[in-house]
Amino acid sequence: MNKKLAAKIQKLIPLVGESELVFSSSIAMEPPEKELILKKGSVYTVFDINSPVPLNVPLITKVINDVMYDSYYHSENISPIQSLEKAVVNINEKISSLAAEQAATKTAAGKKDGKLVFNIVACVLWGNVLYLVQYGQGKSYLMREGEVKEVSSTSEGNFSVASGVVKNGDVIVLCTDKFAQKYPPNRLLDSSLSSNDLEADNSSLILKFMVDEEFTQDEVIDFGVKPDKKAGKLPGIMKGLKDKKDSKQKDQTIASLVDDAPTPVVIQPKKDMPNIKVRAKREPKVKINTKALTIVVGLLLVVSISITLLIRNNRVPADDQSKNKPGSTLVLPKDLTKKDAQTDTSAEQPQPQEEPSPSDVRAKEDAASKTARVDAQPFYDIKLADEAAVPSDIVIFANTVVVTDKTSGKIFTSETASPKFVAQEQAFPGIRDALNYDGLLNFVDDAGYKTYNLADGTTKDSFTGEFGITARYLGNIYSIEGNKIIKYVPADGALTNSDWGTDDNLSNAKVMDVAYSIYVVTKDNNLLAYTQGENTGFTITGLDKPLSRVTDLEVDVNFDYIYLADAGNNRVVLLNDKGEFVKQIKASEETAWADIRSISVNSSESTLYVLSGSKVYEVDLAQATVASAPAEVPTEAPNLE
Numbered sequence: 001m002n003k004k005l006a007a008k009i010q011k012l013i014p015l016v017g018e019s020e021l022v023f024s025s026s027i028a029m030e031p032p033e034k035e036l037i038l039k040k041g042s043v044y045t046v047f048d049i050n051s052p053v054p055l056n057v058p059l060i061t062k063v064i065n066d067v068m069y070d071s072y073y074h075s076e077n078i079s080p081i082q083s084l085e086k087a088v089v090n091i092n093e094k095i096s097s098l099a100a101e102q103a104a105t106k107t108a109a110g111k112k113d114g115k116l117v118f119n120i121v122a123c124v125l126w127g128n129v130l131y132l133v134q135y136g137q138g139k140s141y142l143m144r145e146g147e148v149k150e151v152s153s154t155s156e157g158n159f160s161v162a163s164g165v166v167k168n169g170d171v172i173v174l175c176t177d178k179f180a181q182k183y184p185p186n187r188l189l190d191s192s193l194s195s196n197d198l199e200a201d202n203s204s205l206i207l208k209f210m211v212d213e214e215f216t217q218d219e220v221i222d223f224g225v226k227p228d229k230k231a232g233k234l235p236g237i238m239k240g241l242k243d244k245k246d247s248k249q250k251d252q253t254i255a256s257l258v259d260d261a262p263t264p265v266v267i268q269p270k271k272d273m274p275n276i277k278v279r280a281k282r283e284p285k286v287k288i289n290t291k292a293l294t295i296v297v298g299l300l301l302v303v304s305i306s307i308t309l310l311i312r313n314n315r316v317p318a319d320d321q322s323k324n325k326p327g328s329t330l331v332l333p334k335d336l337t338k339k340d341a342q343t344d345t346s347a348e349q350p351q352p353q354e355e356p357s358p359s360d361v362r363a364k365e366d367a368a369s370k371t372a373r374v375d376a377q378p379f380y381d382i383k384l385a386d387e388a389a390v391p392s393d394i395v396i397f398a399n400t401v402v403v404t405d406k407t408s409g410k411i412f413t414s415e416t417a418s419p420k421f422v423a424q425e426q427a428f429p430g431i432r433d434a435l436n437y438d439g440l441l442n443f444v445d446d447a448g449y450k451t452y453n454l455a456d457g458t459t460k461d462s463f464t465g466e467f468g469i470t471a472r473y474l475g476n477i478y479s480i481e482g483n484k485i486i487k488y489v490p491a492d493g494a495l496t497n498s499d500w501g502t503d504d505n506l507s508n509a510k511v512m513d514v515a516y517s518i519y520v521v522t523k524d525n526n527l528l529a530y531t532q533g534e535n536t537g538f539t540i541t542g543l544d545k546p547l548s549r550v551t552d553l554e555v556d557v558n559f560d561y562i563y564l565a566d567a568g569n570n571r572v573v574l575l576n577d578k579g580e581f582v583k584q585i586k587a588s589e590e591t592a593w594a595d596i597r598s599i600s601v602n603s604s605e606s607t608l609y610v611l612s613g614s615k616v617y618e619v620d621l622a623q624a625t626v627a628s629a630p631a632e633v634p635t636e637a638p639n640l641e
Contacts, residue, residue, distance in 0.1 A: 005128045005166060007042065007207040012179075014198035016057055023057050024048035024176050024203035027065050031073065040073050041080065041126030046138065048176040048201045049095065050117040053102045060095055067091045068122070076398065076439055078603045079558050080124045080131040081161050085474055086438065088135045092118050121174045125209070130172065134160040139180035143171035148185040154516045155532065159474055161516070161557070166209050175204035363627055369544040369584070372624040376587030379609070379618040380419040385412055393434040394611040395441065396600040400454060401609060402441060403616065404431045409445065413454060424457055437472045444470050449477060463488075463495050473514035483507045485518060485530065501533035515555040519562065525550045527564065527579070542581030545569055552598045559605050567596040572610065585624045592617070
């Protein structure tokens with residue numbers, strides 16, 4: 001049985017009027033549908049708003065509730081964090097729009113800039129994992145076993161994110177920044193607060209996690225993160241061992257009941273019965289004549305001695321005795337077979353060493369270099385769709401594989417279930433840096449940056465300009481231009497830009513991707529990481545060979561690994577978030593991946609797609625395991641003495 005956690009809730013929210021400039025509140029979303037909770041979890045939020053004009057508090061609270069519910073629970077994104085981030089962006093846009101409409105008719109009293117300030121802390125409890133997203137100001141604390149700590153998060157712009165496993169009895173406190181200043185955790189535990197004690201921007205939501213129910217293995221739940229690979233299977237293993245032990249004991253009990261050996265029976269005499277001894281019937285014994293046996297053994301001994309003397313005399317004939325004097329060469333009799341001669345000499349000569357087979361040699365090398373070999377059968381050849389195609393990028397969506405051609409600008413799509421690529425009607429010359437962002441194909445072409453809807457073949461957004469190597473994260477577009485990373489923020493159909501970071505190592509970079517930090521592959525095939533504009537000193541350790549001609553990079557906040565397409569070594573390299581080498585994936589026939597151009601990993605991190613030349617390869621990552629080295633062949637026969 002698995003255990004699922006639920007939260008017991010305590011809300012601390014102030015009493016406010018129907019129309020306010022400043023107010024705060026908390027919302028708990030626990031859908032009544034069990035399937036929806038299993039699929040997406042429960043959402044808890046605390047927010048505060050400081051508006052330039054009075055806002056209708058019940059209306060804004062309902063808008064936040066409805067937009068959060070629709071944006072999160074109807075999102076197709078498997079990542080809870082990305083779904084929450086998207087929901088927060090939608091809420092901010094909606095209430096900002098309402099405030100702007102209100103400000104258009106009223107003067108913003110006491111507000112110099114006339115901008116609405118919105119802060120929110122939102123979290124999702126999914127099984128026993130908590131995902132937290134904060135926008136603007138706010139606080140979150142973890143209380144575990146009497147100790148209180150602020151939740152450690154990673155920040156990027158106005159967003160901060162965190163995730164982790166919660167335990168039975170843990171307490172999470174979500175609160176506004178003003179609440180935390182007035183009622184820090186140590187004071188909160190000793191205080192008895194009511195709504196009358198709280199100011200308008202003081203709100204808090206306290207969650208205590210308890211075991212809610214037990215559910216069977218038949219209920220399939222995907223928490224979007226991979227389980228603990230060291231501890232996750234222990235309960236099942238222990239249960240399996242217990243079952244086997246019980247089964248073995250049962251089998252032994254049954255065996256004792258059907259044993260052919262006679263079972264002794266003890267009959268207790270009753271008081272009124274005569275004392276009768278009952279003995280089990282025995283089989284008659286076979287009598288042996290000791291004298292006859294002695295005579296037979298003696299005859300056998302005489303025969304054995306005679307045969308031994310005969311063999312010894314026949315080994316060297318009498319007429320050859322002179323040839324066996326000291327210093328002479330021993331001549332074997334003619335009746336000694338070649339087999340006997342070979343047997344005699346083999347004891348004096350070492351056994352020849354058996355050469356390992358080529359497959360054993362490669363298996364040993366693969367084990368030492370952490371190489372997983374996969375049967376590289378092409379998923380599809382883009383040349384079948386267009387003989388002139390020169391594919392450059394590959395991107396995976398939920399049920400669709402996309403391949404782009406920079407030269408012709410064509411976009412080829414195919415269903416994952418039945419591979420057959422077909423070109424879209426519209427072409428985008430110079431298309432590059434293709435990626436899946438929020439279900440839309442994002443890319444740069446000769447005209448600028450675009451988002452493209454694969455479903456209806458339309459361009460949703462188009463921004464003109466000259467961009468470098470690009471990636472997108474939290475709605476923002478990041479571009480490497482010269483020795484700088486430029487951050488572009490879309491707003492009202494236009495982009496505003498600012499310098500995000502500067503480093504000479506960025507010049508002539510090859511590829512970039514973002515997951516909290518920005519990862520960049522330099523011109524020298526080094527992988528660097530930048531957080532809040534600063535180089536973190538990220539380094540790769542443990543590689544058997546240095547990276548050579550890196551052509552693509554895949555990172556994601558929910559991935560266990562960082563994926564690098566190393567075309568120079570015909571491989572895909574997997575690293576952990578510390579830069580430690582985990583393993584490398586190669587085709588069984590290495591020449592099949594001699595021209596790796598791009599890679600893509602699906603959202604569940606179960607399938608890898610490799611674009612090598614014009615061919616697409618599909619790799620089941622669960623099967624891409626490093627085999628153990630073959631056993632060593634002994635160089636000589638073991639000593640049996």
